[in-house]
């Protein structure tokens with residue numbers, strides 16, 4: 590399965606989610622390719638740090654690709670791996686469009702704040718355009734940096750649910766220091782010691798939704 594973590598808002602948590610999912614897939618025994626399709630190369634930097642921090646190495650392969658090569662090279666590389674995760678930059682770039690053409694699943698984090706949800710229309714039209722070439726494309730949105738109180742999460746969820754191009758997945762990640770602490774150590778939040786149990790649990794739920802998709806319909810029925 591090829592999963593793109595994208596969206597057109599900078600700083601929404603794409604690299605955080607991409608690197609955590611890559612580590613968690615690798616930890617579950619999968620052969621994983623993490624593609625850094627952002628010129629900032631956050632996923633490449635994270636992987637270099639992880640390779641240094643662990644004697645057993647990163648546990649997955651990471652490559653940087655840009656522009657049309659995101660399509661051509663991922664097409665070539667994907668059959669050699671069980672899972673491909675693509676981390677994109679926070680703009681509507683040629684790289685993100687190429688990733689949308691080649692992937693099975695597009696996952697978009699949104700912070701429950703106006704500047705972030707204002708990009709919903711742009712993201713929905715990117716998905717609709719991509720579906721003319723890639724009709725099987727699944728597109729999911731979830732809330733990252735969820736507030737622990739107030740109505741913002743529910744309001745953002747309602748705005749996302751109003752976009753038929755995107756499926757809202759009720760697997761939010763809260764705003765927690767553990768995400769930055771883990772990244773700074775080259776770890777997934779599930780590996781961080783001392784463990785942040787809530788962060789570990791919510792990342793596990795997001796992971797479960799993505800890689801065991803029938804759970805979504807189970808939750809919807811509940």
Ligand SMILES: Nc1ncnc2c1ncn2[C@@H]1O[C@H](COP(=O)(O)OP(=O)(O)OP(=O)(O)O)[C@@H](O)[C@H]1O
Pocket residue numbers: 598599600601602603604605606627629631677678679733734735762763764765766768769772
């Ligand atoms: N759930 C969260 N709680 C707290 N901090 C978070 C959370 N998710 C991401 N962050 C922090 O927000 C910052 C931006 O995250 P990240 O680099 O993953 O975003 P991005 O979408 O990849 O950004 P860019 O568009 O620049 O590529 C980082 O400092 C990261 O640690």
Ligand SMILES: [Mg+2]
Pocket residue numbers: 603604605627631676677678
């Ligand atoms: Mg990033």
